[in-house]
Amino acid sequence: MNAQAQLPTVFDVQRVRADFPLLARTVHDKPLIYFDNANTSQKPLSVIEAVDDHYRLHNANVSRAVHQLGEEATAAYEGARDKLARFINATSRNELVLTSGTTQAANLVAYSYALPKLQPGDAIVTTVMEHHANIVPWQIIAQRSGATVKAAPIDQRGELIVEEFVKLLTPEVKLACVTHVSNVLGTVNPVRELARECRKRGIPLLVDGSQAVPHRPVDVQALGCDFYMLTGHKMLAPTGTGALWARKELLQAMPPFFGGGEMIREVSFDGTTFAEPPHRFEAGTPNIAGFAGLSAAIDYYDSIGFEAIHAWEQQLLAYATDRLREVPGLRLFGEAKEKEPVISFLIEGAQATDLATLLDLQGVAVRSGHHCAHPLMKFYGVPATLRASLAFYNTREEVDAFVTALLKVRTLLM
The missing domain is CATH 3.90.1150.10 (Aspartate Aminotransferase, domain 1)
Structure with missing residues (x-):
C-alpha cells in the first residue's frame, strides 16, 4: 500500500x-x-495548568469541609466523575468508582466482588495476551479460594481465538476478563461478542480498557460488559488516576475491601455502616489535583x-x-x-x-x-x-x- x-x-x-x-x-x-x-x-498544557491551578487556588480536601476551598475541591473531584461517566456513556455517575488506575480497579473487583463468591473448583477466565494487572489479582484470589485461572489462547497474528474463549465459559466460571486492546500487540478484541457469550451463561465480563480509551470512543452500554477499567495516565491525565465502571446492581452488592475515612455512614465500636457506591470504595484522601487534570484531559479529547x-x-x-x-x-x-x-x-x-x-x-x-x-x-x-x-x-x-x-x-x- x-x-x-x-x-x-x-x-x-x-x-x-x-x-x-x-x-x-x-x-x-x-x-x-x-x-x-x-x-x-x-x-497537554491544559492538563498541566489544571493541576497547577488546583494547588495554587483550590487546594483543600474533598467532602470534609463546608468552607469555600473545600467546596471547590469537591466540585473538581466530583466533576471528573461526571465527565468520565459521559466519556464512557455510563447510565449513572454512581457507577464510576474513582481509583488510582487499572491495577487498583482490578484488585477492587478481585477482593470485593470475586473472592467472596469463589469456592474450590470454581474458575476465572482470562486470555494469554493480558497485562499482569489482569492476571495476578485473579491468581492471588484463586490461590486463597481453591479456584483456578484459565487462559484463552491466541493465534500467531495476535488475535484471540474466540471459540476457544467461549469453550472455557463453563458453569464453574465466576468471572471472565479480557483486555479491550493489547498493550503489546495493539489487538482490538471483540468485546461485544465476548460480552454476549458471557451474558448467555450468566458470567460477568470485566474489560481492561487502559489501552482503548486513549484511541477510540468507548460506550460501556453498547459493549455490554459488566466491569470496565481505565487508567488516566495513558489518556493524557496525571498518574495516580483512573476508574472502575461497574453495573449499579453489582456495586450495590459488593462489600468494601479497603476501609478508612469517607467511605462510611456511621462508625461505632458496635459496628460500621458504609456509604452507598461509589463512595463506599473510595476510602481516604484521593488524588484530587490529578482528577482535576483528568477532567481537563477529557475536555482536550472532546476539543479534537x-x-x-x-x-x-x-x-x-x-x-x-x-x-x-x-x-x-x-x-x-x-x-x-x-x-x-x-x-x-x-x-x-x-x-x-x-x-x-x-x-x-x-x-x-x-x-x-x-x-x-x-x-x-x-x-x-x-x-x-x-x-x-x-x-x-x-x-x-x-x-x-x-x-x-x-x-x-x-x-x-x-
Missing part, C-alpha cells in the same frame, strides 16, 4: 503538538521522538474528537508498519486485522534492550522488555520485544526519523 498517499491532510498535527510542552525538548542533543505512549502519554484522532493514528500505524518492513531482519509481533497504534518487533541478532538503549541516544524513546505480559512473551518464544506505540501528536516525519535511527543502531549491533 502507499501509506504516504493515504495520510489525511485535514488533521493539523503541528497545531496539536504545540499543546504538549515536553514534545519540544531534546534528548542527548537530539529532538525527542516519543514513541512510548502505551507506557504513559504526554500531557475521536473521529479525527482515530483516523490520524490509523494512518500513522499503517505508515509506520510499512516503513518498519523495510528494516532487514525485522520480525513483527501482532498483525491483527483490527488494532491500535502499537507495534512490537525484534531485529534478528539484536537484543531488545540494546536496541532501545542505542535508540535513546538518537533521541527516540521506545519501550523494551516483557511489557508486563510474560505469558504473551512465552507464547511467542521470546524474552522481550521492542515496542513503538504512537499517539495522535506523533508525525510521519518522526516515523521516518525513527526508522533511520533504527537502521543506524542495527548496523552498530550487527
